[in-house]
Amino acid sequence: MSRVSCGAVALSLLALGACDRVKPEAPGTKPMATGDVQAAALASYVKPGDQDQYYLFYSGGHSGQVFVAGVPSMRHIFTIPVFTPYPGTGYGYDEESKAMLGDFTWGDVHHPAASKTAGDYDGRWLFVNDNANNRIARIDLRDLKTRQILGPIPNTMGNHGSSMVTENTEYALVATRFSVPMGQAYAPIEEYATKYKGAVSGIRIDSATGTMSLGWQIMTPPFNWDLGATGKGPSVNWAFWTSYNTERATGKLETTSTQKDRDYVAVVNWTAAASAAAAGTGIAMVSGVPVIDPAKTPGVMYLLPCGKSPHGVDVDPSGEYVICSGKLQPTSTVFSFAKIQDAIARKSFTGSEDGIPVLKYEDAMVMEVPVGLGPLHTQFDGKGYAYTSLFVESAIAKWKLPPYAAGADPKAMVVDKIPVQFNVGHLVTAHGDTRHPKGDWLVAMNKMSKGRSIKTGPSIPESSQLIDITGEGKMKMVYEAYTEPEPHFAQLIHKDVLKNTIEFYPKAESHHKHAIWAASDAKVTRNAARRTVEGTVFAIRTYFEPGRIQVQEGDTVILHITNAEQARDEIHGFGLVTFDKNVVIDPGETKTLKFVARKSGVYPYYCTNFCSALHQEMQGYLEVVPRGTPLALYQNGTGLMRAPAEGRRAMQADGPHADHAGAGK
Numbered sequence: 001m002s003r004v005s006c007g008a009v010a011l012s013l014l015a016l017g018a019c020d021r022v023k024p025e026a027p028g029t030k031p032m033a034t035g036d037v038q039a040a041a042l043a044s045y046v047k048p049g050d051q052d053q054y055y056l057f058y059s060g061g062h063s064g065q066v067f068v069a070g071v072p073s074m075r076h077i078f079t080i081p082v083f084t085p086y087p088g089t090g091y092g093y094d095e096e097s098k099a100m101l102g103d104f105t106w107g108d109v110h111h112p113a114a115s116k117t118a119g120d121y122d123g124r125w126l127f128v129n130d131n132a133n134n135r136i137a138r139i140d141l142r143d144l145k146t147r148q149i150l151g152p153i154p155n156t157m158g159n160h161g162s163s164m165v166t167e168n169t170e171y172a173l174v175a176t177r178f179s180v181p182m183g184q185a186y187a188p189i190e191e192y193a194t195k196y197k198g199a200v201s202g203i204r205i206d207s208a209t210g211t212m213s214l215g216w217q218i219m220t221p222p223f224n225w226d227l228g229a230t231g232k233g234p235s236v237n238w239a240f241w242t243s244y245n246t247e248r249a250t251g252k253l254e255t256t257s258t259q260k261d262r263d264y265v266a267v268v269n270w271t272a273a274a275s276a277a278a279a280g281t282g283i284a285m286v287s288g289v290p291v292i293d294p295a296k297t298p299g300v301m302y303l304l305p306c307g308k309s310p311h312g313v314d315v316d317p318s319g320e321y322v323i324c325s326g327k328l329q330p331t332s333t334v335f336s337f338a339k340i341q342d343a344i345a346r347k348s349f350t351g352s353e354d355g356i357p358v359l360k361y362e363d364a365m366v367m368e369v370p371v372g373l374g375p376l377h378t379q380f381d382g383k384g385y386a387y388t389s390l391f392v393e394s395a396i397a398k399w400k401l402p403p404y405a406a407g408a409d410p411k412a413m414v415v416d417k418i419p420v421q422f423n424v425g426h427l428v429t430a431h432g433d434t435r436h437p438k439g440d441w442l443v444a445m446n447k448m449s450k451g452r453s454i455k456t457g458p459s460i461p462e463s464s465q466l467i468d469i470t471g472e473g474k475m476k477m478v479y480e481a482y483t484e485p486e487p488h489f490a491q492l493i494h495k496d497v498l499k500n501t502i503e504f505y506p507k508a509e510s511h512h513k514h515a516i517w518a519a520s521d522a523k524v525t526r527n528a529a530r531r532t533v534e535g536t537v538f539a540i541r542t543y544f545e546p547g548r549i550q551v552q553e554g555d556t557v558i559l560h561i562t563n564a565e566q567a568r569d570e571i572h573g574f575g576l577v578t579f580d581k582n583v584v585i586d587p588g589e590t591k592t593l594k595f596v597a598r599k600s601g602v603y604p605y606y607c608t609n610f611c612s613a614l615h616q617e618m619q620g621y622l623e624v625v626p627r628g629t630p631l632a633l634y635q636n637g638t639g640l641m642r643a644p645a646e647g648r649r650a651m652q653a654d655g656p657h658a659d660h661a662g663a664g665k
């Protein structure tokens with residue numbers, strides 16, 4: 001243990017808070033000097049009422065969600081459920097989101113990718129992959145809601161090398177991690193090397209709506225595709241994926257797949273693939289997808305040897321340099337895209353794999369930069385430097401990108417290294433995968449925190465560390481936060497990019513055919529023959545209309561609930577007691593709740609979001625009438641439910657929310 005002593009300069013309470021406090025000393029690190037603590041505190045402090053500069057959209061891994069934190073404060077701000085139901089926002093309980101989720105209850109989000117125009121974030125959509133169930137989702141950045149889930153993608157098992165968005169968001173490119181027999185066929189594992197195949201897929205994105213559809217696939221040898229990157233600038237028509245297990249091995253991969261000194265980077269011309277699919281030449285339809293065999297369609301795919309068992313591949317802001325790091329060697333290799341193109345033009349191939357030409361490492365390589373142990377992923381600052389996460393070394397290396405002087409010493413290219421705690425996986429810089437990185441912040445997403453937080457039992461949170469990269473030389477550690485399981489990649493996006501984010505759904509834009517905007521339009525009808533009750537429910541501060549719904553035991557009940565508010569922050573929920581249902585409706589939104597009233601009784605429903613002083617009063621009753629008992633509220637047990645006898649207050653006085661000029665007020 002060490003003591004952090006207090007400097008002479010008292011920089012307000014901030015600095016005092018850090019003074020004279022016993023800090024646990026992490027193995028291998030020195031405590032921060034007092035001056036550094038003060039500077040870091042000021043740099044990351046966002047005072048109450050002030051806003052962060054950046055959104056950090058970080059993957060939630062097997063939680064199936066995307067989390068949003070602010071940078072530089074690193075405060076958790078918001079959760080976007082994507083592949084997993086989330087009662088907090090009612091996601092996965094209404095019919096609309098249930099339909100998107102299908103029968104799945106989880107996903108494994110690794111790589112968010114923001115939409116781009118001319119290679120820069122345009123604030124429209126965020127695409128995220130599901131490594132577990134072979135899907136890809138689109139989040140609309142206008143409302144930060146999941147709007148589409150596409151998949152499972154055929155011929156794909158483990159959608160890991162995803163989601164890479166092209167420079168103008170024409171495609172999200174994805175690659176399968178595991179190889180399996182094509183077309184959902186069966187072949188014993190003994191036939192892995194020949195009968196199993198991988199696939200790289202082009203997911204088409206509609207430029208107006210963001211709607212994704214399956215474009216085409218390229219069949220590949222049974223390597224494991226790991227992670228990809230799209231080109232930019234000169235490499236705009238190309239994409240790159242790392243592979244492991246180019247041995248085509250089975251069994252214990254830790255030994256069987258690490259035999260060769262080099263694995264491959266797939267060099268894919270996605271525009272050529274799109275043209276080939278459109279022309280239909282050499283295409284086989286497998287599981288309804290046009291599948292391109294690269295052996296029969298030259299120019300679509302090449303293989304470039306790179307360091308053993310690589311993980312990440314990244315393209316620098318200029319689009320000329322492709323960086324690939326082998327996990328089992330302490331270097332990052334810089335390839336030149338121009339040299340790759342030159343080698344392709346000269347047909348300088350050393351052989352082929354299943355008909356795909358293999359390029360020569362030396363032809364394309366610019367330099368092997370000795371960054372350190374276990375290099376995984378690389379990001380950029382737009383000022384000529386790259387930042388590589390070192391998993392084994394638990395550090396970030398900052399190193400110089402080309403151009404290099406002739407005979408430059410590779411060791412001298414590494415200009416700084418900063419320890420992180422511990423075992424960093426991905427890292428992200430502000431706009432780090434665009435054409436114009438911001439060059440101010442870097443977040444290291446560490447896989448382990450090993451007791452740096454207060455105790456949480458054996459399930460210890462991941463730690464994410466904020467690093468200042470504005471300096472010409474040294475990186476500066478600024479802040480440490482604990483993140484939800486489990487961040488892989490992230491997008492760090494300036495808040496001005498999301499300036500079109502809305503605060504409520506305008507009534508004029510409502511397209512839900514069951515939306516209603518007046519309490520008098522609320523109605524419930526029953527079809528006795530079909531044993532179905534369908535109704536529109538009106539929700540506003542602070543009542544539901546109707547406040548009483550009568551159905552018969554065994555009826556299927558469909559309720560379309562509109563939150564008619566047109567004011568910021570006025571969210572209403574519809575929780576149905578014991579029914580395992582909570583639908584949350586944002587202002588101006590309509591959602592559908594469907595259930596079967598299995599058991600007679602009286603079940604309250606209530607608003608789950610604290611919306612006003614009389615939030616607690618926002619409730620009603622579902623009467624489930626036993627079979628054989630007439631339904632008093634309907635004529636002959638069918639038709640339209642009569643309006644409740646008692647009149648309803650139009651609106652409640654709204655105590656604490658003075659700024660809410662709500663509808664009906």
Ligand code: K7E
Pocket residue numbers: 110111160227311376377425426487488489
């Ligand atoms: Cu976690 Cu990108 Cu799936 Cu590396 S991946 S850490």
Ligand code: CUA
Pocket residue numbers: 540541542571572573607608609610611612615616618
């Ligand atoms: Cu509506 Cu609480």
